[in-house]
Amino acid sequence: MSRSTLALPIEGVWIGHLTDESVHPLDRWTAGIRHRSNEAFRHVYEATVDDLVSFAFGMVGDRRTAEDIVQDAFIELVRASSKLKGDGRSLKAWLFRSVRYGCLDEYRRRSRRPEVLTERVPETPAESEEPRWLDPGLQAALSQLSAKQRSLVLMRHVVGLSGDEVAAATGMSRKAVYAATDRAEAKLRDAMEGQS
Amino acid sequence: MSHVFPELEPIRVRVDPGVRARHLAAIDAEIATSVTPKSNRRRLLAIALATVLLLPVVALAAESSAPGDFLYPFKRAFEPVVQIFDDDIVATHRVGEVETLISRDASRDVVDRSVTDARDVVIDHPFLRERLERAIDEARRDDSGQTEPSPTETTTATVTDRAAPTPVDTTTTTVGGSSDRPYADGRG
Numbered sequence: 001m002s003r004s005t006l007a008l009p010i011e012g013v014w015i016g017h018l019t020d021e022s023v024h025p026l027d028r029w030t031a032g033i034r035h036r037s038n039e040a041f042r043h044v045y046e047a048t049v050d051d052l053v054s055f056a057f058g059m060v061g062d063r064r065t066a067e068d069i070v071q072d073a074f075i076e077l078v079r080a081s082s083k084l085k086g087d088g089r090s091l092k093a094w095l096f097r098s099v100r101y102g103c104l105d106e107y108r109r110r111s112r113r114p115e116v117l118t119e120r121v122p123e124t125p126a127e128s129e130e131p132r133w134l135d136p137g138l139q140a141a142l143s144q145l146s147a148k149q150r151s152l153v154l155m156r157h158v159v160g161l162s163g164d165e166v167a168a169a170t171g172m173s174r175k176a177v178y179a180a181t182d183r184a185e186a187k188l189r190d191a192m193e194g195q196s
Numbered sequence: 197m198s199h200v201f202p203e204l205e206p207i208r209v210r211v212d213p214g215v216r217a218r219h220l221a222a223i224d225a226e227i228a229t230s231v232t233p234k235s236n237r238r239r240l241l242a243i244a245l246a247t248v249l250l251l252p253v254v255a256l257a258a259e260s261s262a263p264g265d266f267l268y269p270f271k272r273a274f275e276p277v278v279q280i281f282d283d284d285i286v287a288t289h290r291v292g293e294v295e296t297l298i299s300r301d302a303s304r305d306v307v308d309r310s311v312t313d314a315r316d317v318v319i320d321h322p323f324l325r326e327r328l329e330r331a332i333d334e335a336r337r338d339d340s341g342q343t344e345p346s347p348t349e350t351t352t353a354t355v356t357d358r359a360a361p362t363p364v365d366t367t368t369t370t371v372g373g374s375s376d377r378p379y380a381d382g383r384g
Contacts (some may be wrong), residue, residue: 036227042220049211060208067211071219078226097369135206149318157201158208192203 026088033081033091045074047154048092058142058154060133061102069102095169096161100169101152107147119154141191149184184187262296263310287321290314291328298335307335 017161032040049070058065076098077084084091134142142150149169155161166181167174211219257275258267271289278285294314297307311332318325 036230038224038227041223041227045220045223046216049216050209054208057209058204065208071222074219075226078223078230080211112203116274124204131206138203138206141203152203154207155202160205188201 014193024088024092026091028088030084030086030088030091033077033085035080036078041074041078044091044095048095052055053094053163055096055151055154055159056099057134058105058158059147059150060106061139061142062084063132069099069106072102073098089165089168093165096155096165096169097194102150104127104147137195141195143183144191145187149180149187152177152181153184153188157185242355260292260296262293262300263306284321284324287314287317287324290317290372291324291331294328295331298331 008139019075026044029040029044033044050074053066054062056069057063060069073095079096084094133139142153143155148170152166155166155169156163161169162175163174166172167177170177172180254270255278258271258274261267275286275289290310290313294310295309297310298368311328313330314328361363
């Protein structure tokens with residue numbers, strides 16, 4: 001599985017660090033996940049939950065909804081664990097894909113009940129110093145992007161996934177990921193500049 | 197996280213310990229509840245597979261059973277299925293059971309019931325009907341100790357509607373007598 005890292009220029013960007021396929025931190029837990037080990041789930045959860053919730057938070061703009069989506073993804077992982085194939089990368093991609101689908105479901109729910117978005121009251125939960133809701137300006141800028149573009153920007157620039165990881169999580173080719181991410185970045189930049 | 201879009205930095209959050217604990221509890225609960233049904237499903241699948249594999253063995257073993265045998269209910273249970281492929285199977289079974297019971301010196305009641313069952317199903321099978329009558333005749337000869345076929349006794353369903361016999365003594369024979377062996381009056 002290990003492949004030497006090559007720095008290749010694609011569309012003017014050096015992406016050598018994106019092709020690194022050395023041992024993944026989640027590799028040692030994939031067997032435990034397949035056997036429904038509590039310990040394995042605990043480790044995988046701790047290793048990925050911040051990334052997943054951050055991604056979902058950027059997608060739906062609501063911290064609690066994002067946390068619920070991530071919880072549902074792990075519940076789904078428990079149910080599908082015996083059928084899980086691949087290594088730690090596949091596991092991580094599976095989780096991001098599941099969370100992404102959860103966010104898209106949330107979009108569909110909101111489109112049927114638009115009051116959920118319009119009637120929200122900004123608040124700061126007592127248990128957290130971080131805001132529950134996404135900053136309205138940032139939310140407005142992100143809303144200019146399609147769901148797919150939003151996914152790509154958040155995975156790349158908030159979570160810090162590599163191009164390969166984004167490709168695995170979205171089902172796109174790596175080349176398509178870079179092309180689509182470039183377009184999404186340009187669109188987001190325009191939206192942000194338009195606000196200022 | 198991102199040098200390209202520092203504006204996105206507020207999206208990067210760290211999940212609170214309380215939320216982590218709630219999530220982990222939900223995951224543990226799901227693991228606990230989803231393992232059992234899966235193992236049950238496997239167990240049921242194993243039982244079903246074993247049953248399917250054992251059915252032909254049981255059916256084969258039950259083939260020669262007769263009323264009163266442990267496997268006899270299985271034989272009767274499989275008959276509707278086997279009958280799909282062999283119309284004569286039920287009649288063949290019933291006649292064979294009469295022969296088996298007679299050869300075992302089974303009690304008169306049991307044989308009589310078996311003969312009655314056999315008569316009900318051999319109506320459309322001349323050869324089987326002939327075979328049944330022959331078995332009954334032989335049993336009767338054994339009981340009476342005679343060499344010639346002579347119906348010196350009868351049972352409820354064995355001789356009453358036979359075509360050939362000369363019913364000389366049919367009304368005087370020991371129908372439902374005290375013996376618990378079939379056609380046993382003539383035996384020493």
